[in-house]
Structure formats: structure tokens, C-alpha cells
Amino acid sequence: METTLIPAGTVLVGLDGSASSERALDWAIDHAVREHRQLTLVHGLEPMHEHSEAREILRHAREHCHGVAPGLAVHEALWTADPRAVLHQLGTGAATVVVGSHGRGPVRSLLLGSVGLSVTRHAPCPVVVVRPYHPGVVRNGVLVHAGERSRPVVEYAYRQAALRDLPLTILRSPDDALGVAEAVAGLSEKFPEVRTRTVSGDVAHESARMDLVVVGSDDAGVVGHAQCPVAVVPLGVAASPA
Incomplete structure (x- = not known):
């Protein structure tokens, strides 16, 4: 796992290319800007899996960040490990971890879905799970x-x-x-x-x-x-x- 690219106090967002992780990315961008923090894009890679798709997911996310929040400092991290251990380790130095609520499968979606939900009980920092919601509903804060x-x-x-x-x-x-x-x-x-x-x-x-x-x-x-x-x-x- 690469940790040198993860600054202390960052907002971490788990990505797997799914619609759920894209919602999580938008939430994380907004949160990082409001908190005046840096953003780290995290993608979990299967052992022996081709790196090209992972790089494309991170590239697309970075470009989206620059389009939405040009002044936001953005970092990237790829890892291959048990998701619970990784989230705990990364969260130790992070301000917030943001994940989607549904990923692309139990292996490819290492930070998202049911695994992501299970670690909310043990993470050392706040974890935001971006649940789907109807954007047209008037909300109360x-x-x-x-x-x-x-x-x-x-x-x-x-x-x-x-x-x-x-x-x-x-x-x-x-x-x-x-x-x-x-x-x-x-x-x-x-x-x-x-x-x-x-x-x-x-x-x-x-x-x-x-x-x-x-x-x-x-x-x-x-x-x-x-x-x-x-x-x-x-x-x-x-x-x-x-």
C-alpha cells in the first residue's frame, strides 16, 4: 500500500468507478473545500489485476475534481490489502473518510458497499457513507x-x-x-x-x-x-x- 501520497488531515474518498462512488466523490469535494482540507482519491486494486483501469478511474476522478474545485489539492493512492485494515490505517491520519453505499462487487469494491459499512464501527475518524437520495426533495439540514x-x-x-x-x-x-x-x-x-x-x-x-x-x-x-x-x-x- 502506498502511504507517502496521503497527507495528514486529508479527506479520503474511496473510488471504484461506480455511480455510488461518483456521488461519494462529489460529497468529498464539497466537504474538503468547506473544511479547507486536501483530498485524497483512494482506489482498491485486486491482486494481479491490471493497473490500467485503476489509473483511468483515478485520472477521471482527478479531472472531475479540477473541474469542480480548481483550487483543491488532490492526491491519489492505490492499495492491495484487506479493506478493513487499510481503512483503519488510512483513517488514523485522515480527517474524514468518505465512501459510497453500493459498489461494483465484493472484490472490486474494496472500500464500498457492505465492507465499507462494516468498518464504520471501528474507523478512527468520522466516516461518511453517501447514501442515495432524491435530489428534488426539500431538505431540513x-x-x-x-x-x-x-x-x-x-x-x-x-x-x-x-x-x-x-x-x-x-x-x-x-x-x-x-x-x-x-x-x-x-x-x-x-x-x-x-x-x-x-x-x-x-x-x-x-x-x-x-x-x-x-x-x-x-x-x-x-x-x-x-x-x-x-x-x-x-x-x-x-x-x-x-
Whole structure:
């Protein structure tokens, strides 16, 4: 695996040439620009597989990046290894890992699909799974599932709402009012520009009209049911400054 091309604090996006990875690339470009970070394009290559297609996927992605965000610094990385180990290793130095929700198969799509979803529970940095969603639906901003031990998750959600100038909906469990209060304490003062509301409900249902859902790694199972991009945040990770 090549690691010399991966700068610290980068936004990593997994690519395999599928429509799902193209959606992930667009999301990652926008996120990197908003966070003032560099972008790294990552492609998983099968052992003994021809490199020409991999190079073409990365070339196409790089050209797309330059067309959409000409000032964005873009890097590339090819690797051949177990996807879980690679994602964990790359994520250690990354700010965010972005993957699509459906790839081109269990082998060719090493960072995407079911494998990508499985690593959201263990990645050392936030992982965004870009779920398919209807672009014509009016959306209501960022949704975060708050509760006991969710302070870093809620702070990450506040930051994303602030970066995107979106309202924040805090989803609470009916029996965990104290946990929610602890999770949000002081964040309104830290992010005064973010408009908030608190509701009870189901993450999957509420996600139908959201731009982004933010959950902790202990809630990663909702990724498979959400109807918009989902950010899975390790419980020990706080929102980092731009």
C-alpha cells in the first residue's frame, strides 16, 4: 500500500468507478473545500489485476475534481490489502473518510458497499457513507441522534451545520433527557449561528428530509436504512477546527 501520497488531515474518498462512488466523490469535494482540507482519491486494486483501469478511474476522478474545485489539492493512492485494515490505517491520519453505499462487487469494491459499512464501527475518524437520495426533495439540514456519551457526535453535527449554514435537528430518546442536555451543553454558545430544534422520532424516518445524518459509532447500523448521507463519528473524536 502506498502511504507517502496521503497527507495528514486529508479527506479520503474511496473510488471504484461506480455511480455510488461518483456521488461519494462529489460529497468529498464539497466537504474538503468547506473544511479547507486536501483530498485524497483512494482506489482498491485486486491482486494481479491490471493497473490500467485503476489509473483511468483515478485520472477521471482527478479531472472531475479540477473541474469542480480548481483550487483543491488532490492526491491519489492505490492499495492491495484487506479493506478493513487499510481503512483503519488510512483513517488514523485522515480527517474524514468518505465512501459510497453500493459498489461494483465484493472484490472490486474494496472500500464500498457492505465492507465499507462494516468498518464504520471501528474507523478512527468520522466516516461518511453517501447514501442515495432524491435530489428534488426539500431538505431540513443536519440531524443528529443525541444521548448519553454522544457529546463528540453532537459537536461534530453542530460543526457540519455551521459549515453548511444549515439548521440542526437533535433527535432524542424519550427517556434520556439528561443525556441530551449534557451532550448539547455550551454548544449553542460555541456555534451561535446554528439554529436548533429537538424532536423525538426515528433516525431512518427523519433522514428522508435531511441533508446529513450524524450518529455515533454505536449507532452505525442506521446507515443501511438512512435516506441521505450519514456521518458515523467515533465516540472519542471531537469536532476539529478547520
